[in-house]
Amino acid sequence: MNVEDTKAGEIAQEGLDTLPKLLRDRARRFPEKIAMRKRLFGIWNEFTWKEVYGHVKNIALGLLSLGFERGDKAIIIGDNDPEWFWCEWAVLSLGGVVSGVYIDCVPEEVKYYLEHSGSSFVFARDQEQVDKILAICQENKAIEKIVYWDERGLWFYDDPTIMELKRLEELGDEWSNKNTHLIEDHIEKGNGEDIAVFCYTSGTTGEPKAAMIDHLNLLSAIECLTDVNHYLPTDNYISYISPAWITEQFLGLAGGLFTPLIINFPEKPETVQTDIRDIGPQIIFYAARLWENLASTIQVKIIDSSRFKRLSYNLASKISNRCLLLQEEGKTVGPFLKLSHKIADFVVFRPLRDRLGLNGVKVAYTAGAAISPDMMRLFHTIGINIKNLYGSTEAGLISVHRDDDIRYETVGTPFDKCTIKISDEGEIFCKSDMVFKGYYKNPEATKKALKGGYYHTGDAGYFDQGHLIYEDRLSELIALDDNNQFSPQFIEIRFRFSPFIMDAIVFGGPNKPFISAILTIDFENVSKWAENRRIAYTTYSDLSQKKEVRGLLKGIVKDVNSYLPDYSKVKAFVSLHKEFDADEAELTRTRKLKREPIERRYQNILSSIYEKREKIDITSQVTYRDGRVGKVSTELFIDYL
Amino acid sequence: MNNINNHLAIDSLTLSFGHLIALQGVSFELKKGEILGVIGPNGAGKTSVLNCICGFYKPREGRILYKDQDLTRVPAHDIPKLGISRTFQNIELYSGLSTLDNLLAARHMLINYGLFSGLFHFGRKRKEENRHMREIEDTIRFLEIEDIRDHPVGSLSYGLRKRVELGRALVQDPEILLLDEPMAGMNVEEKEDMARFLIDINELKGTSMILVEHDMGVVMDITSRIVVIDYGTKIAEGVPQEIQKHPDVIKAYLGKG
Numbered sequence: 001m002n003v004e005d006t007k008a009g010e011i012a013q014e015g016l017d018t019l020p021k022l023l024r025d026r027a028r029r030f031p032e033k034i035a036m037r038k039r040l041f042g043i044w045n046e047f048t049w050k051e052v053y054g055h056v057k058n059i060a061l062g063l064l065s066l067g068f069e070r071g072d073k074a075i076i077i078g079d080n081d082p083e084w085f086w087c088e089w090a091v092l093s094l095g096g097v098v099s100g101v102y103i104d105c106v107p108e109e110v111k112y113y114l115e116h117s118g119s120s121f122v123f124a125r126d127q128e129q130v131d132k133i134l135a136i137c138q139e140n141k142a143i144e145k146i147v148y149w150d151e152r153g154l155w156f157y158d159d160p161t162i163m164e165l166k167r168l169e170e171l172g173d174e175w176s177n178k179n180t181h182l183i184e185d186h187i188e189k190g191n192g193e194d195i196a197v198f199c200y201t202s203g204t205t206g207e208p209k210a211a212m213i214d215h216l217n218l219l220s221a222i223e224c225l226t227d228v229n230h231y232l233p234t235d236n237y238i239s240y241i242s243p244a245w246i247t248e249q250f251l252g253l254a255g256g257l258f259t260p261l262i263i264n265f266p267e268k269p270e271t272v273q274t275d276i277r278d279i280g281p282q283i284i285f286y287a288a289r290l291w292e293n294l295a296s297t298i299q300v301k302i303i304d305s306s307r308f309k310r311l312s313y314n315l316a317s318k319i320s321n322r323c324l325l326l327q328e329e330g331k332t333v334g335p336f337l338k339l340s341h342k343i344a345d346f347v348v349f350r351p352l353r354d355r356l357g358l359n360g361v362k363v364a365y366t367a368g369a370a371i372s373p374d375m376m377r378l379f380h381t382i383g384i385n386i387k388n389l390y391g392s393t394e395a396g397l398i399s400v401h402r403d404d405d406i407r408y409e410t411v412g413t414p415f416d417k418c419t420i421k422i423s424d425e426g427e428i429f430c431k432s433d434m435v436f437k438g439y440y441k442n443p444e445a446t447k448k449a450l451k452g453g454y455y456h457t458g459d460a461g462y463f464d465q466g467h468l469i470y471e472d473r474l475s476e477l478i479a480l481d482d483n484n485q486f487s488p489q490f491i492e493i494r495f496r497f498s499p500f501i502m503d504a505i506v507f508g509g510p511n512k513p514f515i516s517a518i519l520t521i522d523f524e525n526v527s528k529w530a531e532n533r534r535i536a537y538t539t540y541s542d543l544s545q546k547k548e549v550r551g552l553l554k555g556i557v558k559d560v561n562s563y564l565p566d567y568s569k570v571k572a573f574v575s576l577h578k579e580f581d582a583d584e585a586e587l588t589r590t591r592k593l594k595r596e597p598i599e600r601r602y603q604n605i606l607s608s609i610y611e612k613r614e615k616i617d618i619t620s621q622v623t624y625r626d627g628r629v630g631k632v633s634t635e636l637f638i639d640y641l
Numbered sequence: 642m643n644n645i646n647n648h649l650a651i652d653s654l655t656l657s658f659g660h661l662i663a664l665q666g667v668s669f670e671l672k673k674g675e676i677l678g679v680i681g682p683n684g685a686g687k688t689s690v691l692n693c694i695c696g697f698y699k700p701r702e703g704r705i706l707y708k709d710q711d712l713t714r715v716p717a718h719d720i721p722k723l724g725i726s727r728t729f730q731n732i733e734l735y736s737g738l739s740t741l742d743n744l745l746a747a748r749h750m751l752i753n754y755g756l757f758s759g760l761f762h763f764g765r766k767r768k769e770e771n772r773h774m775r776e777i778e779d780t781i782r783f784l785e786i787e788d789i790r791d792h793p794v795g796s797l798s799y800g801l802r803k804r805v806e807l808g809r810a811l812v813q814d815p816e817i818l819l820l821d822e823p824m825a826g827m828n829v830e831e832k833e834d835m836a837r838f839l840i841d842i843n844e845l846k847g848t849s850m851i852l853v854e855h856d857m858g859v860v861m862d863i864t865s866r867i868v869v870i871d872y873g874t875k876i877a878e879g880v881p882q883e884i885q886k887h888p889d890v891i892k893a894y895l896g897k898g
Contacts, residue, residue, distance in 0.1 A: 041778035042741075042790060152783070153837070155845060270788035 017192030018215040020056075020093040022257040024187055027053030033233065035260065036082045039267040039275055047082060049260070055082075057183050059090035059165070061172030063121065064182065066145055070095035070189070073117045073198075077101040077110065077133075078125025080239040080248070080265050083149040083165055087123040088243070088253060092196055092215075093187050096121075099198040099210065100244030102589040103129065104582065106627070111136045114143070116210060116441070117198050122146045123165075127153035130162060137161060192216040198440055199246045199393045210440035211393045213246065218254040220433035221396045224415045225250070226259065228400055229363050235282040236360075237261045240272055245590060246393045247367055251285055276357030284361050287368040289591045291386065294356065295375050296499035298382070300525045313352075316344035320381045328407075349383045358384055365389045365400075368590050370470060372493040373408035380406070388412055390470060395455050396434020399468045410467035420468065421454060427474050428461045429454035460487075476595060478509035486568040491517070492593070494563065498556045499525045503580050505593050506570065507606060514571040516609045518602060519553055520544075520579050526552070541577035541634045550575055550639055557641060571641055572609050576602075577618065577634040584623050609638055648673045648849050649694070649817060654703035656689055656873075663689045664700070664873045671817065676843055676850045678864035678881075680857070682893055686873045687853045688730060691819045694851070695727050696720045707817075722750055726810035727819035730853075732802045736795030740786060740805050743794055744777045747809040780811050784838060800831035807838065818842070818850045824859055832856065836863055861885065869893065 016022045026035070031050035038045050047055075074091045076098055078084055088098045099117045101110055103125070110132055114122070120142050124130045126149075133146050148154060149165040176182075196218060198210040225231075239252045256263040261283065266275040276284075286294070302313050323341045326333050333341070353359045364379070367389040379386040387401035390411035398420065401412035414420045418432040435455045438446035449456055460471040471477065472487035479485055488506040495504035495517070502522040508515035521544050530537055530549065537543040553575055561569045580586040585597050599606065601620075608616040619633040649671040656664040664686045671677050679687050692698040694705055696717030705712040712720065734743050752773060754766045781787055784804050789797055794805055803823060810818055823839070824832045836859055842848050854860050860867065861881045869877040869884060871893040877884055884890055 041775070041782060042787070043778075153841065155841075267787050268785075274788075274791070 017219070018092065018187070018190040018194065019196065019218065019254060019257055020089060020187040020190055022219075023049075023053055023056060023089055023093075024184070026257060026260050030233075030260065033260070034262050035256070036085070036263045036265065037279070038082050038265040039271070039278070042267075044264075044278070052082070052086065055086045055169065056089045056093060058169040058172035058176065059086055060093045060183050060186070061175045061179070062168035062170075063090060063094060063096075063172075064179075065171050065175045066121075066168075068094055068096065068121065070186075071097070072121065073097045073099065073119040074121040074123065075099050075101055075110075075114055075117065075119040076123040076243070077103060077105070077129045078123070078149075079103060079269060080241075080243060080252075081125065081149065082263075082265060083125075084123070084243055085253060085256070085263070087147070087149075087165070091121075093183060093190070095186060095190055095194060097195050097198060099200065100242070100249075101200075102242055102244045105589065106583060107132045107135055111140070112208070113200060114140060118142070120144045124148050126150040130154060130157070134159060134162070190215070192219070195437060197246075197249055199249065199436075200244075201393050209442055209445055211246075212437040212440050213249070213393075214437055217396055217434050217436060218249060219258065220417065221250040221391075222255040222258045224397055224417055224434070225255070225400075227416065228402060231255075231259045231261060231283065231363075233260055233262075235259070235261050235362070236264055236279050237283045237285075238264050238266065238272075238276055238279060238281045240266060240269075241285060241287055242589075245368075246396075247285065247389075247391075250397070251283075273357065277354075278357075280357060280360035282360055282362045284358065284363070285365045285367070287590060288366050288371040289369065291366050291371060291375060291379070292496055295378050295497070296522060296525060298352070298356075298378070299499040300528065304528070312348055316348035317381050319344045320349070320383070321377075324377070324380055345383055349381075352382055353384065361385070363387070367391065369592055370472075370489055370493050372497045374494070374497045376406075376408040380408075390468065391434075392457060392459075394436045394449060395430050395457055396432060396436070398428070398430050398457075405467075407467055409469065410464065411461075411470045412468065413466055414468060422462055423456075425474065426460045426462060426471075428457045428459045428468070428470075430457060431455065480509060480567055484565075484567045486515070488595075491515075491560065491564065491568065491570065494560045495519065495556065500529065500552060501556060503593065505580075505595065505598055507599065508568070512606075512610060514610075515568055516572040516574075516606070517557070517570050518574050518576050518598075518605065519557075520576045521549065521553070523579070540579070541632070544575045544577050545635065545637055550637060554639055554641065561641070569641075572638060573641075574605055574609065574616075574636055574638050577632070577636060578620070578622070584621075605636065612640070614638060648707070649851075650704075650706040651690070651694070652704045652706065654690070654693060654700050654705070656686075656693060656698055656700045662873055664693070664870075666703070667870065667873070667875050668703075669868045669875060669878055671849055671851060672866075674843070674847045674849055675866060676839070676852055676864045678860040678867040679851055679853045679870060680855075680860055680867060680884075681870035685870045685893075687870055688821055689873075690870070691727060691821055691851065691853060694720075694819060695725060721813050721815070724814070724816035725819065726813040726815035726817075728803075728806045728810050728821055728823055730821040730825060732799075732806050734794045734802060734806060734809065737793060739791050739793055740781070740797075740808070741777065741790050743805060744780065744808055744812050745773070748773050748777065748812050751813070776814075777812050780808050783841075784808050784811075800827050800834075803827065803831075803835070804838075807835070811842065815848060818848050820850060820852045820854070822854055823852070824854060824856055832859060839863060 016025055026049045032048050034046045035049045035052045036047040074096055076084055076087055091098050099113055101113050122133050122143060124133055124146055130146055130148050137143050146162045147165050147168050151164055192215045194214060195212045196215045197213040199213055200208040200210055241248045252263060264279045266272040302310060319340045323333050323337060364384055364386045366386055376386060388411045390399045391397040397415055398418055399412045399414045418430055421429040423429055431454050458474050460474045460477050461469055472489040477485050477487055491506045492504045495501050500522055501519055503520045504517055506517045523540050526549060535546055535548050537546060543549060557570050557573055582589055586594055615635055615637045618636055619631055622630045622632055652668050654664050654667045681687050693700050700713055754769050759766055781790060786804055794802060824835050840863055852864060867881055867884045868875060869890050876889045877887045
């Protein structure tokens with residue numbers, strides 16, 4: 001069968017109920033098709049399915065020779081690399097369970113994951129990660145081997161617990177002569193209902209919980225997506241979001257095998273912009289935060305460009321917006337407008353998309369957090385077909401925008417295979433093959449989450465003409481005194497649309513007579529703005545308190561307020577002296593705000609706001625990457641509207 | 642002087658500009674595979690020593706022995722071919738060229754195909770080019786500057802330019818690396834990175850180094866021996882612990898007590 005002719009879905013999936021079975025099938029059926037590309041030494045290195053399967057087999061055999069047994073757990077910590085995928089598939093081939101860990105996790109977090117999951121094998125990308133694990137090894141004797149795949153800096157380590165991935169593969173290769181069918185047998189033993197992955201929920205509250213995801217969860221999620229969009233085996237996908245996140249498990253690890261796509265790995269996270277331009281991917285998946293950054297960059301670059309370019313961009317945007325509006329209203333676009341749109345696209349948007357490497361994109365998804373409708377509109381205006389994908393670690397995928405039915409303020413329509421119920425409290429319940437199998441070692445939480453056969457998402461939402469509208473986390477909806485409810489997130493995402501604002505967190509509700517906000521500035525963009533106006537500043541905290549900058553923020557607050565009903569208008573704000581940071585537990589690793597810790601931490605700012613004071617002295621703790629703790633004291637101004 | 646361990650021997654070097662004497666009878670040796678620190682107050686003559694080694698200055702007296710040759714008689718442009726490369730205190734890169742081009746330019750002396758095969762991309766030329774590219778990409782990866790491969794050097798931050806400058810010295814496959822204040826003007830993190838690179842180069846490739854540096858912490862940490870120069874003369878030589886306690890060194894740095 002010629003692979004270019006096949007469409008996803010047409011490729012028979014019968015009997016292929018685990019990822020390793022799929023992988024073996026791909027290696028048999030499309031041995032010479034390119035499976036992966038990794039940029040190394042400035043050159044894109046290609047791996048065919050046969051080669052990938054070879055690596056996976058050797059790694060798995062190597063693991064067996066080290067005493068890996070069915071049901072053993074392994075942790076992978078690293079960037080997106082082919083090696084991550086090989087190691088994960090190898091562990092899964094042996095009936096093991098993988099937990100992915102974000103590279104920027106501090107040692108205590110890694111230790112928690114290691115101990116909670118009971119992992120005995122660790123795959124760590126490089127020296128930085130190996131050092132973390134070795135430090136943990138001193139206390140945790142359960143770790144049998146640490147395997148790394150980037151040898152830089154590790155040349156002179158002589159700890160017997162560490163081993164290079166190449167060496168592991170050699171071990172496997174030696175073994176394979178004696179045990180040719182060992183891996184095949186192991187793969188055959190696998191079952192779709194075997195747990196494949198522990199996905200630690202980012203946990204905006206409390207300790208992270210390990211959601212148990214089985215092979216069928218992963219496969220049905222990618223099946224759902226394939227039903228909505230027709231991926232072709234020639235499509236390029238950029239693996240950029242961390243595989244520690246469920247989304248990359250769906251799209252990269254399961255999707256790469258299922259379709260099968262060509263999975264491209266950037267040289268390193270810093271080079272992703274140029275790498276994307278090289279590849280021109282058809283499928284792209286960014287977290288909401290990344291789209292926001294991209295939108296900021298576009299807006300700032302436009303402001304910075306010459307007057308002629310600015311004028312052309314604005315004119316083209318106007319034309320494109322008119323077209324979009326007409327299409328939304330279901331009216332036909334006149335021939336003149338159609339022609340001008342074509343010209344605008346050719347002259348302005350095409351080069352812009354090319355700059356971003358997004359010219360070939362068929363499907364662009366955003367997920368992970370809500371994104372403001374303005375942001376969606378901006379991308380659609382410049383011709384990027386961005387869609388919301390709503391789901392969660394536990395629920396799998398819930399709803400998505402369809403091509404001809406995109407409404408910016410919704411999270412799309414439910415997947416056919418997902419049954420959704422809205423509870424009396426307005427909570428979204430869902431039931432599908434994608435719903436997880438429970439929390440590891442936490443039956444109470446599992447029982448609570450899966451009451452009555454539905455997964456309780458904890459998200460508030462409702463249906464509007466078939467579209468699901470996501471409001472906020474149920475626990476974060478705030479009842480105001482006069483019986484009005486408001487969603488902080490609804491306001492926050494509108495703040496974040498401004499290129500000058502990095503983060504915003506909004507407070508209100510009981511004991512808080514009005515709504516207030518803590519804003520953090522986008523240092524890069526605001527400093528550029530300040531330089532253009534010849535405003536001198538020294539540091540982030542200095543810039544954030546400049547009168548002009550506060551004026552700029554005030555303008556943005558007023559602007560956002562104009563969209564809000566009277567009862568939820570923001571009446572006071574503080575420009576914070578620092579950015580929120582995941583290392584200080586203010587954000588999750590996927591950059592979602594952690595409301596409670598932030599509220600606790602900045603209690604004195606909030607009380608000063610509600611005491612209507614004009615400024616406040618603040619001393620705050622700063623935790624550095626190496627664990628040191630420092631103190632910063634500053635004076636913050638409070639602005640009232 | 643003919644000790645087999647000695648890589649480079651500097652023998653009573655005297656350098657003067659008119660009546661100004663920059664170096665007077667300075668002698669020391671660089672052993673194979675060691676990192677030798679050269680310290681001293683401002684204007685002591687540290688950079689002059691490096692300039693003599695790489696042939697920028699011709700000393701009035703003295704010899705610099707390396708591989709049975711006296712370097713003072715070798716023209717400056719031939720010295721890198723002998724395996725001695727250097728970095729500069731004030732970055733000396735082609736600021737309009739990209740990182741990659743800067744590194745390529747530094748390797749030109751190792752490129753040896755003729756004009757004719759150079760006109761056509763085949764045979765020896767092609768093989769050579771691939772080999773050089775591989776070497777350069779190795780260095781880029783080693784120094785973790787993949788993301789600035791195609792950026793014009795002029796647009797880079799100071800710390801990164803210093804790293805590119807080190808890269809340029811490295812792609813010449815030196816046996817001896819002369820480093821003139823590689824960490825000046827860097828923040829703590831950049832210094833740590835640079836120190837790590839230097840140690841890795843030294844351990845991996847066995848490259849000997851002469852490190853002129855102002856940051857005492859760094860010098861004490863990564864060098865195996867230190868030579869102290871003051872007013873053009875060597876006032877002390879020894880392992881870092883000795884140097885820290887040496888009365889003349891303390892006097893030179895802190896003044897008379």
